[in-house]
Amino acid sequence: MKVAVIGCTHAGTAAIVNTAKLYKDAEITVYERNDNISFLSCGIALYVGGVVKDPQGLFYSSPEALAELGVKTKMSHDVLNIDFDNKKLKVKNLKTGEEFEDSFDKLIITTGSWPIIPRIEGIDLENILLSKNFYHSNTIIEKAKSAKKITVVGAGYIGVELVEAFExxxxxxTLIDSMDRILNKYLDKEFTDIAEETFKEHKIKLALGETVSKFEGKDGKVTKVITNKGEYETDxxxxxxxxxxxxxxxxxxxxxxxxxxxxVDEYMRTSREDIFAAGDSATVVYNPTGKVEYIPLATNAVRMGTLIARNLVKPTTKHLGTQGTSGIKIYDYNIASTGLTEESAKSAGLEVKTVTITDNYRPEFMPTFDEATIKVVYETESERILGAQLISKTDLTQLMNTMSVVIQNKMTIDELAFVDFFFQPHFNKPWNLLNIAALSAK
Structure with missing residues (x-):
């Protein structure tokens, strides 16, 4: 069985390694247009901020490691065309310019994603950078050394993490976003308010509800970001x-x-036979709504890549869907969410109720007992839980992994109220915070 793989980051690496282990006779060839594989882009802010000193730790595989599994890894090779009917690839060696054909029995597409680059006047000025791959991270670190003023455009997870690292x-x-809140896809306002206030305490300028209209520069280098509401000098x-x-x-x-x-379907199959896709290049089923959506997360990618290997010869293991569970640390605050926020649920046309509690995570007779705030979103009629959010100074983010399972299994708010959780004063109260939230809903 000849297996061709296009692209090798999270999903690609998972698909390749598991295919090599499951099918010892498989002839696997990987085509990657970059000269490195498996870079953890979610670690860029940690690298930029100096938390991670050695960037090699952000690579979790290598051509050498794949070669040990019998995999042929063609670095700096770009796939130019695919003949799906005859199962052939046209490939270009980017170093030599040579073009050649290859054939396959099964094709795995894990080409990932690329940052959105808006068509804005001045976008080609020097010192306007992207944050996606290993080379981006090195360029950011190098350029930031001599920069006094840095502007981040986009207040999603990557933007927010970089802002803290730079500060x-x-x-x-300065953090600019066209929405009026940071992290608006993941958290409701009462949670983002806390995060924004923390940024303000650290003298970070928030330019929210502003859209970049133009970049101005001098001697070819960016010096100013102009929005529909203001101007910001920047290096x-x-x-x-x-x-x-x-x-x-x-x-x-x-x-x-x-x-x-x-x-793709639940077995990672595309609309063409023997063609599979996973990761940031493919869709997933979003369980809170049951709809097929685009949710580019590393967690989704590694699961989908692993499932391709299991389903390559025949369908055996279904994808369970995703809740889009994610977490972030902003200074002292540990924040996580899963499923729909109240705002996104209403935007999706769902009738929902919510419950929010703030309580100490463990008994007050313990030496310390930090507060945690949890919000649960559930459907009004069925009472099926659709989403949850958490913020606390103690790391309690694993509670959102529990809530992810709750959503995946279509549990109701009543069922969550009486789920069996252990009690030990070092860790929690006789009623777990999730129990307390659900009980409070009634």
Whole structure:
């Protein structure tokens, strides 16, 4: 069985390693246009902030490691065209310019995503950077050394993490986003208010509800960011507006969402036989709504890649869907969420109720007992739980992993109230915080 893989980050690496282990006779060839594989882009802010000293720790595989599994890894090779009917690839060696053909029995598409680059006047000025791959991270670190004022455009997870990293390195930081709140996809206002206040305490300038209209520069380098509401002097700009699937090669050949995400079924199969896709280039089923959506997360990618290997020869293991569970640390606060926020549930046309509690996470007779705030979103009629959010100074984020399972299994608020959780004063109260939230709903 000849297996060709296009792209090798989270999903690709998971698919390759598991395919090599499951099918000892498989002839696996990987085509990667970059000269490195498996970079953890979610670690860029940690690298930029100096928390991670050695960037090699952010690579979790290598061509050498894959070679030990019998995998042929073709670095700096770009796939130019695919003949799905005859199962052939046209490939270009980016170092030599040589072009050649290869054939396959099974094709795995894990081409990932690429940052959205808006068409704004001045976007090509020097010192306007992206934050996605290993080279981006090195460029950001190098350019930031001489930059006094840094502007981050986009207040999603990557933008927010970079803002904190730059501030901790002594930079003057401005965060711009067209929405009126940071992290608005993941958290409701009462949670983002706390995070925003923390940023203000650290002298970070928030320019929210503002859209960048122009970049101005001097001697070819950016010096000013102009929005619809203001102007901000800057030495360096990092664009963190979002991502779109890297799937131009497959347009018109595979079924896709309007944004280019390849539609896959629960076995990671595309609309063409023997063609599989996973990770940031593909769709997932979002369990809170039951709809097929684009949710580019590393967790989704590694699961989907692993499932491709299991389902490569015959369908054996279904994807369970996702809740889009995620977490972030902002200074002293540990924050996590899963499923729908109240705002996103209402935007989706769902009738929902919510319950919010603030309580100490363990008994008050203990030496310390930090507060935690939890919000649960549930459907009005069925009382099925659709989402949850948490903020606390003690790390209680694993509670949102529990809530992810709750949502996946379609549990109700009544059922959560009486779920069996252990009690030990070091860790919690006789009624777990999740029990307390659910009981409070009644």
């Amino acid at each position: 901790m390195n002594g930079k003057e930081v 360096l700009v990092i664009l963190c507006i979002g991502f779109r699937p890297n799937t131009e090669l497959f347009k018109g050949k595979l079924d896709m969402l309007p944004n280019g995400a390849i539609i």
